[in-house]
Amino acid sequence: MSSEVSSPAPSSPFGIPDFRRFWLTRVCSVFATAAIAVVLGWQVYDVARAQYGMTPGQAAFQLGVVGLVQFVPMLLLAPIAGVIADRYDRRKVGAFSLGIDLVMALSLGLSTALGAASLPLLLGLASLHGVARAFYGPAVSSIAPNLLPPALIPRGVGASSMAMQIGTIGGPAMGGLLYALSPALPYWIASALLATGLVMVLTIRPLPAPANNREVHPVRQIIDGFRFVSRSPMLLGCITLDLFAVLLAGATALLPVYARDILTWHGQAVGPMGLGQMRAAPAVGAAVVAVVLSVRPVARNVGVKMLWAVVVFGVATAIFGISRNYLLSLAMLAVLGAADMVSVFIRSSLIQLSTPNDMRGRVASLSGIAISASNELGEMQSGIAAALLGATGAVVFGGVGAIVVTALWSVLFPVLRQSRTFASAYSPQAANPTKEQAT
Template identity: 60%
Template sequence: MANGRATATHTLVSTSPPSLPESELTSPFQIADFRRFWVARLFSVLATSGMVVVLGYQLYDVARSQYGMGIKEAAFQLGLLGLVQFLPQFVLTPVSGLVADRFDRRLVTGLTMILDTLVALMLALATWFGALSLPLLFALAAAHGTSRVFIGPALSSIAPNIVPAPLMPRAVAINAMAWQIGSMGGPALAGVLFAAAPSAPYALSTVLLAIAATGALGIRRIPPPAENRHAHPLRQLAEGFRFVWHDRFLLGCVTLDLFAVLLGGATALLPVYARDILTIDGHAVGSYGLGAMRAMPGLGAALVAAFLSRRPVERDVGAKMLIAVGLFGAATVGFGLSRTFALSLLMLVLIGAADMISVFIRSTLIQLHTPDAVRGRVSAISGLAISCSNELGDMQSGVAAALLGATGAVVVGGIGAIVVTLAWAVGFPELRRARTFAAKYTS
């Protein structure tokens, strides 16, 4: 490394060929390892997205019913839940990126998915036996956050090792479809199951996570890059941060998502909208409505991902990413102001669609602008930014709701996301000037 940049070129693909000659491949699904990878992604997201929705709803309900808290106090507990899930990410992200670069990535993914399986099982048992409390829910949320911090960098770094670089844009879109289908189906299914039996969503998550772990472990062995095997761990940690810091393009991609979603996230307050704001025929939409609301961003994103998997964005990718983030903020404002359940669902669909365009472009650019030797660490840093935007965004939303009310928190956050987009368009001209997905590091 010199001046934070790689001085040698690195391959984006693995040394083991896919089942068909690379020239004959037209879809990542023609690669057996990618199919296993996709199943692991889909089932893990189905499980965890549903689990997180129920966890938030239960925590809010326990705070209101068992602890006698008011709406603002209970909303603040949702913010604390986000903080509890973020702290393991903040502390362990450098370690998780290093682990992904020094060890077999599919093994790291599978083992940490097994840890998440145990968390889901404990939540199912605690719910079944009526043993829920705020300390227990916070502790299991922290354990879930710990498993996620290791799953993210390892799983994200696998795709470029098993998919040829020309198919990476399609692979990113198809991978995003798995994430979004899971994000859409998981909460909706969890909401229905929770109404039938509160422990059922966690039981299903336990089974799905076990299947996901099996899929990840079924991928062929991925040896770590040779240059990482004997390097000093502390030096490698510093190299990962230095690489991102000195590459303004990567820095702009990572921080755009960090600050836009940190301010514009509304999902942490959905339990408040479901229980105390949005109604149908004079009745609160409740857990059914919460499941539907949590599913709508996934629906919008899945529709866009399906389109992008067939017709990926190819031109003016940077400008389109910035526009999408601005639309994300505008739709957030619309959701915050809505008092009609159908309109609220539509705004959430638009939030998901805009976010999907941004995620697709940003993820592809980061993968193709990062050498394999540091991909785990860069993925970890990107994951930390996402965690900051999600979990700290939840904390910010909870605090803002305590001060401004839920509506004020969501509207002000959406406006903030629009301001961030404009600032990054000026401060990082490299982003708006990005024209194509040309790979920076090739074999």
């Protein structure tokens, strides 16, 4: 007892060993999946153009199909995964999801090495990542709040986001470079990283068990999760803002089109190397902001800053869409990444701090569905829009759409712009919801 009293409380999330293991899990997993995403996107577009003789618009539509096949399993499994994360050991659930991604990476590496890559195979393996994400998000995102005291959670969110951005920067750059050396090599490296992340998450100490809710039927728990979010304007506003803004402004899905057929450097298409750089550029901007936020988190006028960040995200997306200068395009991707990081930091902090522990898995699963819808369905929307409007028209339309959505949400959910600090998230109602609130 006396040793606990005399031990100073950590002033940084990294002062807690288990958080460091969690952070390494995030770095390894995101680094690997980001590398896979850039190589897989290039392969799908290139195979569609070279082997199937598709036009740029038809091949761009296949990039949208990649998003669709990842979203469908995410949509079907995420509510169930949220209940599992609230009932069972979140470390093991996270390890299970990383194992699925590991199988996907090894299969992609083997098929690429054997020259057996085809659109059906690539799309089928891409769908496995949707299965993995359904379980990874609710389990792993719910671990961090159990490792940190409440006062360190905003900094933990910033540090966790920084881990994500490190992986998002290094992964695409590594994927593009290694693919140029040997097409299967990025998949082998990604497999090693996923295996490392799997081991790291299992070495985190056993976590406090969520409230004993196994007597409640899983279907009832899913319904309770939807009801909890729908009755909280803060949670509903944060989750749906990300859903609709990024759903429209998903320029990332069309980067292979820009790399192969639009942007040039010294008279030549920027190619897979340029694609890796473009995929990494948003993460460069986001990483700079994440480092700042992990040291000096946003503390005042958080809601207004979140809304303005989404507006900047939309403006940068639109400028990228019309740019034909490669350096300007990279700069705009970095700006939209920085703006998105501000939005993610504030939104994630509000969601984590406004959700009780026994609801975090289910709320995270609903947030994950929204994120997946905005990313994967956003890819599908971008593919369809590109087929109809061309790549440039699709990206510009999305950027303007994100600005319009932000203006609407500031009116429909006034609690977002009225949120001054994170203090309201520490209310007893947030930490200990009443029976009526929970049911």
